[in-house]
Amino acid sequence: MTGPVWLNLALIAFVAAAFGSGPALARPTLPFGVRIPARRTGDPAIAFARRRYNRGIAVGAVVASAVVLSGWTTRIDLVIVGLVALYAVLGSLAHRSIIAAKRDGGWYAGTRQAVAADTSLRSDPVRPQWILLTPSVLLAVVTAVVGLAEDAKSFSTVFAQVLVVVLISLLTVAISRARPEIDAAQPSASASRYREYLHGVLSLLLVSAGCANATLLVVSLQLWGVADTTVPVTIVAYLPLLAAFIAWIGFSLRSGDAGHRLSPTAGESETRYEQRDDDRYWFAAGMVYLNRNDPALLVHRRVGTYWTLNLGHPVAWLLLVIVAVAGVLAGLGVFPLPIKGA
Structure with missing residues (x-):
């Protein structure tokens, strides 16, 4: 390379x-x-x-x-x-x-160590703005219509667009229901920050789906001969993904990890408690979480704007097995993966 x-x-x-x-x-x-x-x-x-x-x-x-x-x-x-x-x-x-x-x-x-919870995040959760997913769905429909009109031999990009919509939707639901990051030293303030942070993450996820499908639309037009496969057109094709990438970087810089840089709407109420020392459940410098006593399936990683599976949860291993089996079957050719130009 x-x-x-x-x-x-x-x-x-x-x-x-x-x-x-x-x-x-x-x-x-x-x-x-x-x-x-x-x-x-x-x-x-x-x-x-x-x-x-x-x-x-x-x-x-x-x-x-x-x-x-x-x-x-x-x-x-x-x-x-x-x-x-x-x-x-x-x-x-x-x-x-x-x-x-x-x-x-x-x-x-x-x-004095403690763990804090905010019941308002359960009674009044942060709801995804599903209207933001509309562009990605419409772009998939437009791509399929153009493909049918052009009598395309392959609809691999359309399948990829549908997969983007499905996966982003599932990920949005999972993250919205993940265990919130609440600091026992500042429970109300940290809950307020996390709520704003989660709203931003969910909105960016749904918008990113539209950006990905916009790129796939232009790629489809190139594959089907509707648009020229030139450098300018290719650059235009990937501009939506670049815009989404820049938006994620800007959001991360503004919010910080789990939103700790955001200004809380609640007062900075201090307590006499410190957040519980839970290092024994984290591995690989805060990248991997394993706690059999934690009912949460998805938890926020200690590094970056990411969530990770609780490997102490049985469902987490079931999901990993499903992904592994799908990968093996695809490698063996049991079911084909979309191939560019196919």
Whole structure:
């Protein structure tokens, strides 16, 4: 995999920026995926871990750029894989160093730990604005009509559009019913922030479905010979996806992880409690959750604007088995996957 030097350098810069912004967007009480008391957010051990991580991010980007500029390899994919692996190691080292400081310093000693819940999120939940899904449905219908009019031999892109609508709808419902992120130290304020954050996530999901189907419409027109397969048309085809990507980045920067940067509509009521130390249920630096005593199927990850399955829930393993079986059957050719140009 090769490309223009400027494009390769831009890709390296993007990867470095993505990994470098993670700690800055994380909740203050979850540095590098470690649960800490609010009074410890300014601890020197955390500041040191951040500085070391940021230096590693910068050094990795400089070395990767030097490799590209020197022409030592033209395989930018290998350079990016190596860079991602390096950044993952740096994140793991930062995670472990904070874990050690937390354990050795007894940061939770003498604290009153609790878990907070907001019943209003159940009695008056954040409801998805399903009207935002209308463009994606209409685009799928338009694509199918054009395909029929052109007597298309393949409707793989139409099937992909339908799949986008179905999957985004299911994901929207699942996320809207996932366990909310409420901080026991500031229950009312954090509940208010999470409500605003969830509303934004659900709206962006539904809008992103329309962006994806708009791209698939133009791709369909190219495959069926209705539109020219030229660079300008191809660029136009992927502009909706680019717009959705930029919107997600802007939302993440404004809201922060789980909406902690948003201004709450409720008062910043403080309690005498700290959020329960639940590190024992999280693995891979806050990416994997396993708690058999938690009835929640979907929980917000400690890193990024993502949710993950509770692997302690039996339904989670059932879903994983279904996905694995579908992948194996597709690999064996039991049922065909849509192929571009087919």
